[in-house]
């Protein structure tokens with residue numbers, strides 16, 4: 001059993017690095033930490049970065065999770081190889097570029113690239129947000145898979161992830177700590193990153209951002225609305241390179257695992273996606289860049 005301690009980052013390829021960075025800072029509100037060797041690092045909390053844009057092919061490169069220590073990393077390598085997955089130890093350069101001590105990368109059964117990292121650099125100074133969007137932290141990541149039941153089985157069999165709720169055939173929402181979900185898998189034809197989430201301080205932040213985004217002509221993909229599963233008030237919007245961002249506020253916490261039974265929601269049922277009955281079209285996905293050679297794993 002591989003114990004995921006936290007989410008670490010999303011690494012995403014940007015064909016137009018400048019536009020991607022400008023959007024992440026001026027619109028989303030993140031701090032640009034540094035830009036070097038064609039990689040821009042963006043920050044929302046104590047993590048060195050939660051989003052890295054790599055100049056080049058457009059698409060998601062990998063999604064990172066934190067493990068406790070190097071023993072846990074070795075054990076994870078063994079377990080994933082036993083499961084028949086392609087696992088690669090990260091190079092020194094790869095670790096440096098990710099601002100982690102060590103890492104490994106694997107492809108999940110659906111083709112999503114995942115990094116397991118140890119020692120993500122912590123930055124103790126306050127975040128210099130570019131806009132007062134009210135962001136408190138990097139909240140969760142959502143991947144795509146054609147079969148969410150299988151995806152749920154994968155993450156709960158090999159990892160400590162627990163299913164918090166299902167949207168039947170459409171989504172599996174999983175927790176790795178008391179937060180209702182830090183990892184979700186949505187149904188999609190191809191591997192990819194459905195969205196990256198940032199928690200904000202209040203409902204006022206969500207609503208203020210909604211007006212701000214509309215004023216700036218940003219495409220609102222869904223919301224404002226409220227998910228019945230997590231009770232979070234959400235707003236999804238589309239950034240450059242097809243990357244969907246989400247602000248949300250008020251996510252449910254599940255403190256007592258034994259007392260919680262996952263619920264099943266009919267995606268066609270009233271209010272199953274949005275309790276406020278807003279449009280429920282699925283948000284778009286930034287597709288996975290396939291690993292073609294060693295270089296693309298770095």
Ligand SMILES: [Fe+2]
Nearest residue numbers: 142195197246
């Ligand atoms: Fe989300």
